[in-house]
Amino acid sequence: xxxxxxxxxxxxxxxxxxxxxxxxxxxxxxxxxxxxxxxxxxxxxxxxxxxxxxxxxxxxxxxxxxxxxxxxxxxxxxxxxxxxxxxxxxxxxxxxxxxxxxxxxxxxxxxxxxxxxxxxxxxxxxxxxxxxxxxxxxxxxxxxxxxxxxxxxxxxxxxxxxxxxxxxxxxxxxxxxxxxxxxxxxxxxxxxxxxxxxxxxxxxxxxxxxxxxxxxxxxxxxxxxxxxxxxxxxxxxxxxxxxxxxxxxxxxxxxxxxxxxxxxxxxxxxxxxxxxxxxxxxxxxxxxxxxxxxxxxxxxxxxxxxxxxxxxxxxxxxxxxxxxxxxxxxxxxxxxxxxxxxxxxxxxxx
Amino acid sequence: xxxxxxxxxxxxxxxxxxxxxxxxxxxxxxxxxxxxxxxxxxxxxxxxxxxxxxxxxxxxxxxxxxxxxxxxxxxxxxxxxxxxxxxxxxxxxxxxxxxxxxxxxxxxxxxxxxxxxxxxxxxxxxxxxxxxxxxxxxxxxxxxxxxxxxxxxxx
Numbered sequence: 001x002x003x004x005x006x007x008x009x010x011x012x013x014x015x016x017x018x019x020x021x022x023x024x025x026x027x028x029x030x031x032x033x034x035x036x037x038x039x040x041x042x043x044x045x046x047x048x049x050x051x052x053x054x055x056x057x058x059x060x061x062x063x064x065x066x067x068x069x070x071x072x073x074x075x076x077x078x079x080x081x082x083x084x085x086x087x088x089x090x091x092x093x094x095x096x097x098x099x100x101x102x103x104x105x106x107x108x109x110x111x112x113x114x115x116x117x118x119x120x121x122x123x124x125x126x127x128x129x130x131x132x133x134x135x136x137x138x139x140x141x142x143x144x145x146x147x148x149x150x151x152x153x154x155x156x157x158x159x160x161x162x163x164x165x166x167x168x169x170x171x172x173x174x175x176x177x178x179x180x181x182x183x184x185x186x187x188x189x190x191x192x193x194x195x196x197x198x199x200x201x202x203x204x205x206x207x208x209x210x211x212x213x214x215x216x217x218x219x220x221x222x223x224x225x226x227x228x229x230x231x232x233x234x235x236x237x238x239x240x241x242x243x244x245x246x247x248x249x250x251x252x253x254x255x256x257x258x259x260x261x262x263x264x265x266x267x268x269x270x271x272x273x274x275x276x277x278x279x280x281x282x283x284x285x286x287x288x289x290x291x292x293x294x295x296x297x298x299x300x301x302x303x304x305x306x307x308x309x310x311x312x313x314x315x316x317x318x319x320x321x322x323x324x325x326x327x328x329x330x331x332x333x334x335x336x337x338x339x340x341x342x343x344x345x346x347x348x349x350x
Numbered sequence: 351x352x353x354x355x356x357x358x359x360x361x362x363x364x365x366x367x368x369x370x371x372x373x374x375x376x377x378x379x380x381x382x383x384x385x386x387x388x389x390x391x392x393x394x395x396x397x398x399x400x401x402x403x404x405x406x407x408x409x410x411x412x413x414x415x416x417x418x419x420x421x422x423x424x425x426x427x428x429x430x431x432x433x434x435x436x437x438x439x440x441x442x443x444x445x446x447x448x449x450x451x452x453x454x455x456x457x458x459x460x461x462x463x464x465x466x467x468x469x470x471x472x473x474x475x476x477x478x479x480x481x482x483x484x485x486x487x488x489x490x491x492x493x494x495x496x497x498x499x500x501x502x503x504x505x
Contacts, residue, residue, distance in 0.1 A: 014427060018496060044496040052493040071378050071411045072489075081492055087481060098481055158492075 002064055003028040003186050004049065004154055009058035011044055018044045019210045022058070026154070029184045031177070033201035035191060037233070041210040042190045043081075046156050049188070050079050062153065078152030080143060082162040086131045092118065092142045093127035099150040117145040120179055137168050144176065148183060155180075158190040173199050194234060198222075206230055228345050231274045238275040238315045241347065244268050253344060256311030258290040260338050270347035279341035280317045280334050282325060288333035297325050308332060353382045355406070356446040360473045365449070370406065372443075380440050381407045385422075394455060394463050396429050408438040408445050413486035414454075415447060430456040432490050434470070434483050450475075450483050454490050460497035 004026040011019040019041045026032045034042050047053045049060055051072035060067045067075060078099075086095045093114055100110045118124055121141040131139060140161060147155055160176075161169045177200045180187050191197050197204050198218035206213045206221060213233075214226040225231040228239065242255040244262060251262040255273055283289075292310030303318045304325055317334070319325065326332060336342070357366040370384030386402040401422035408415045415435055419428040434452035438445050451469040456462050470483065 013497060039496075041496065043492065047493050047496070052489060069377060073411060079489075079492070087484070098485075101478070102482070 001028050003030065003062070004188070005059075005061040005064075006045075006049070007059045007061065009045075009048060009055045009060065011041075011048060011053065011056050017210055019048075019055075022207075022210075022212055024205050024212065024215050026186060026188060028186050030202050031180050031185075031187045031189060031200060033189045033191060033197035033204045034207060035194060035197040035204050035233075036207035036213075038192055040207045042207060043158055045207075046079065046158055046188065046190060049154070049156065050077055051075055076150075076153040078147045078150065078155045079158070080147040080155065080160050081158040082160060086139055086143055086146070088132055089130065091128050091130055092123065092134065092145075095131055095142055096127075096146045096149050098146060103150055113149055114145075117149045118142075120148065120183060121145045122175065136164055137172060140164065140172060141175075144179065148179070148185065153186065155185050155187045156190070157187065159192070160189075161196070169196070176200065206233065208233070225274070225343065228272050228274075228348055231343070231345075236274055236277060238277055238313075238317075240273045240275065240311070240313055242271050242273045242344075244271060244344075253342065256313060257292070257315075260289070260342055262344065263339050263342065264344050267344050267346060272345045272347050274343040274345070275315060275336075276341050276343070277316050278318050280319070280336045282319055282323045283333050283335035285333055287335040289335045291331050291333045294326060294328050294330055294332045297328060306332070308334070351443060353380070354444045355382070355384070355408075356444065358446060358448045360448060360450060362448065370404075373405065378411050379407055379409045380438075380445060381405060382445075386419075393431075394465070396455065396457060398428070399423075402428065408440060408447065410437050410440050412437060412489075413450075413482055414490050416490075427458045429458045430454075430494065432456065434486050434490075450479075452483055452487060454487060454494075456494045456497065460494065462491060462494060 002025065006022055006024050009019060009022045022045060034045065036042055048055050051067065051070060096114045096117060097110050100113055114127065118127055121144050123138060123141050126138065131142060134142065161172055173196055189200055203215065203217055204221055205215050208229050213230050214221055221230065222234060225234055225236065240255045240257065242253050244267060245252050245254050251265060252259045253262050253273055290310055292308040294306060295309050296307035298305040303320055304323060306317045306319060306325055308315050308317065351372040353370050353372050355368055355370060356364055359365050368384060370382035372382050374381040384404045384406060386398055386400060386404060388400065390399045399422050403420040403422065403425065405418040406415060413434060413436065415433050415438060417431040419431060420426065421428055432454040434450045436448040438447040451466045451473060453465040454462060455465055464487065475483065
């Protein structure tokens with residue numbers, strides 16, 4: 001069933017175009033992450049969905065009905081963000097009860113619901129505790145419980161874990177994912193952190209400079225980054241300038257490290273080639289697709305990270321522990337399956 | 351169309367009244383244009399000049415209003431002054447609102463300053479009023495959050 005639909009939404013502030021032609025959907029019960037660098041328009045998008053601002057163009061629908069003209073408090077959406085601090089000097093119960101009391105629930109129902117959500121976030125006994133005595137992680141859980149309590153149709157979370165340290169964040173992401181799924185909470189999760197997005201979301205909307213670069217599952221994004229931006233943002237930066245040329249056995253990609261068969265026949269002219277860091281292996285001379293000088297090798301427990309200088313580029317690859325690379329300074333031969341290792345993009349406009 | 355704005359204090363007593371020109375109206379909000387008619391003053395680094403153009407939006411369902419301030423000479427955006435208020439009463443050509451002292455000042459570059467928190471505390475708000483006011487403040491802070499990020503990024 002259709003939950004949230006964003007259809008061709010654009011928004012400018014004065015002369016600044018913040019969002020351009022944004023379209024995607026969130027199905028009921030689904031957790032979708034909006035991933036992108038700071039300033040890509042993520043928070044403005046949530047402001048539009050929440051109804052705090054109105055789009056210049058396009059429409060936002062909930063269950064096939066347009067939300068144009070529907071006031072923020074009539075949408076039944078919840079918004080949780082990092083600096084949305086809890087009310088200090090109040091206990092956890094009163095903080096969680098806030099939205100329920102605003103909705104004029106009677107105290108008996110308030111008590112039942114607060115108990116349920118505190119239980120859900122793993123703090124069944126925290127109700128009476130002053131929030132100032134809670135740890136950072138516990139405060140985030142109470143804030144989450146407060147957002148979940150009114151049973152929002154859609155819960156929007158904007159960098160909710162942003163202020164916490166890395167270790168605590170990693171633990172809370174898993175808990176959060178668990179809580180959202182257990183309560184079948186339709187959610188939009190905004191973050192600049194790909195690990196957070198990947199470990200939490202069913203699908204990811206990747207944004208850059210107010211536009212959508214790609215929508216898909218974490219696996220789809222990682223296996224087939226749709227643009228140079230997507231590849232770079234996901235940490236794949238073996239990018240080579242190249243041209244397409246017709247060779248004896250079909251089209252070839254001509255790069256500074258060698259010529260490779262082209263698997264995407266629709267592309268012509270100047271291109272940028274991504275050489276996936278995880279799709280290359282060390283080989284003997286006879287299978288060598290290209291070679292380079294090994295500049296660095298780092299043992300990382302589950303694999304080796306190699307830095308290789310080939311052509312005039314520095315490329316990084318991950319190879320299995322069993323690959324047993326030669327010492328730094330020697331020539332290393334590398335091979336790959338072009339269908340898996342190479343992705344070709346039209347060259348970036350200058 | 352000329353619209354009259356009446357500002358009331360938390361006791362419901364009228365503290366200011368002025369007129370503006372209607373720019374837009376829908377079921378939940380009304381936007382008007384008015385010109386600053388007090389002497390030039392410096393507001394935490396934002397200069398307000400007599401004759402500055404204020405584009406003011408009031409809502410009948412939100413606990414704030416938003417004044418977008420443009421310089422009198424070249425209409426350059428100076429920033430936004432947002433009042434935390436009870437939801438505005440909009441009837442015919444009259445808007446009245448109860449001001450709750452708490453304000454948010456947003457500069458054109460996106461910086462934000464919360465003003466008059468002590469003054470709000472001094473009206474001794476009930477727990478519900480206190481929470482409602484801060485909820486509104488946070489909603490506003492969120493709404494203006496991306497402005498900081500998008501300076502200089504042209505359409």
